[in-house]
Amino acid sequence: MNVTPTQIGPYSSTEMLVSWNTGEKYAVPYIELRYYCPCASCVDEHTGERTIQRTSISPDIRPTDVQLVGRYAVQIYWSDQHSTGMYHYDRLHELCRKQGRALAQ
């Protein structure tokens, strides 16, 4: 089954709520979503290593907008003006499972 988000929005001042068509719901820290930005300026596309430092991210980082990209990804606009990351659904789902906390369904 293809995982598709059914809802994405603020959960708290520091966490994003992401609901999935699987019934899963997660609260994911903004700072982790920002840190794991998949764009070419945040990760080395050959080695997969992060080129962004976690300590360089403001603790009050937050999304200013979230746009759907086709039917496969979301683009998150961040308060640090960074917006080049396309979070493919599979990747976003993995981030939810690894960096988020599951909420009661």
Ligand SMILES: [Zn+2]
């Ligand atoms: Zn990025």
